């Protein structure tokens with residue numbers, strides 16, 4: 001058959017299968033088969049894994065059986081066990097219903113009174129829980145790490161109990177972000193000094209109060225002495241003093257403390273920002289209680305489109321660690337750009353072996369929007385996070401295919417047309433690299449617009465703010481060169497890495513070009529691997545990024561007959577915006593950087 005013939009047949013075929021969809025059902029559109037056989041086998045390994053043979057699911061626990069059902073639905077056979085013990089979403093939700101870095105509407109948990117209480121929102125929270133459980137997520141932090149002390153008042157603890165009751169049947173434990181200054185801020189103790197007996201007593205009492213209502217409460221997540229948050233440093237104490245105080249309060253109940261290493265501008269103010277976490281925490285290794293987990297962002301700066309891995313994962317040898325990934329696209333086009341994040345996370349696990357971690361946390365991209373995540377394709381990032389938390393050896397491609405067939409396939413969860421599935425999968429897989437290229441290729445970083453982080457501002461400088469908040473600090477372009485020397489001749493950030501990466505990154509000749517301007521200060525005329533000068537290569541990357549997005553928009557046009565109308569339209573609109581925005585990024589950055597070259 002000729003090509004036109006096959007396209008017409010494809011068109012007619014697809015037209016008969018497409019029907020109205022608004023994205024609210026996420027990837028859970030397939031019918032659960034009714035003839036599944038479930039059986040418990042107490043000899044299986046002691047976790048929530050499952051074994052699937054035909055339509056028989058065997059597991060050691062009830063949760064294992066539930067996980068097995070969703071696995072069967074996505075076509076799995078054989079045995080599977082969760083890799084990480086802690087597979088946790090972090091919601092940066094505020095008690096007034098707003099979400100820090102949220103791009104999909106208001107919080108599903110919190111709202112200003114007299115808006116609905118969690119119980120009244122039960123159905124919605126229940127659906128959220130099912131979606132999480134379907135990919136194996138087993139914990140959730142219900143509030144922003146920039147935590148309000150009010151979170152620990154009885155009225156809110158009671159709301160947490162309501163939420164915990166809804167999530168429990170889905171195997172999801174609740175955790176809370178706590179404000180380290182709470183005892184003082186709530187006016188109950190005069191200080192929040194972690195070595196003060198009154199303060200320690202306060203936390204013990206508060207913890208008891210929580211466990212009385214929520215016996216399976218998971219524990220606390222803490223952002224301390226970072227970006228203005230209170231912490232032990234305010235009292236001349238260390239992070240270990242602070243974390244251990246909370247750990248002692250939680251220990252009798254089996255709770256954990258997830259203590260964040262995202263600190264800068266406190267004790268090591270003035271040092272290269274990407275070095276500060278290691279400077280602060282490495283000397284504390286070995287001093288934390290065994291129920292403290294250090295939680296660190298994947299990169300040493302802040303969820304940039306591409307960062308080298310954070311060397312703190314190399315430095316903490318005795319402290320259990322978790323990686324924090326950002327599912328919400330704060331720095332990746334928010335919910336306007338189609339960017340599939342699994343390839344970025346896969347890259348991270350290529351450097352930081354999962355065996356060094358006890359868990360992973362993902363900053364959620366979920367809100368009250370009908371489609372939960374703002375962009376229909378942002379749902380793939382929630383899905384991918386869960387799947388990688390269960391099995392970090394899965395490839396981005398495999399996850400993309402699974403998600404796609406369940407989200408855009410027919411009732412049986414299958415894309416009926418292989419060709420469409422292949423092109424959309426390739427679009428997903430190329431989307432992260434495209435974003436890096438049109439935003440900040442070759443190791444450029446943090447040249448975002450001030451505060452809201454949408455769009456470019458490479459010339460950003462505000463005298464009133466710390467220099468680490470100004471884009472110019474991160475590229476330092478002048479008429480000769482661009483980039484930050486973080487090698488041994490500069491800030492020596494490379495010295496924080498384990499070998500072979502230390503040497504590899506330290507030498508400009510061996511540093512992978514994707515991290516070049518992160519680790520090195522490079523003359524505009526420097527010859528790149530391609531033979532082009534650095535400046536020509538930068539232009540080539542920006543242009544490539546734009547061309548990729550144009551191609552995505554073209555591909556999407558071809559899929560129209562096969563995708564239900566509403567979702568197709570909404571994605572199409574976003575892609576048009578992304579095309580414009582990619583151009584804005586390219587043009588703004590090339591004009592600005594180019595001005596240094598022409599000023600000679």
Ligand code: GCW
Nearest residue numbers: 092100101145146223262302
């Ligand atoms: O990147 C910054 C974000 C802040 C966030 C902070 C953090 C919750 O812009 O919004 O605060 O990281 O991770 O603590």
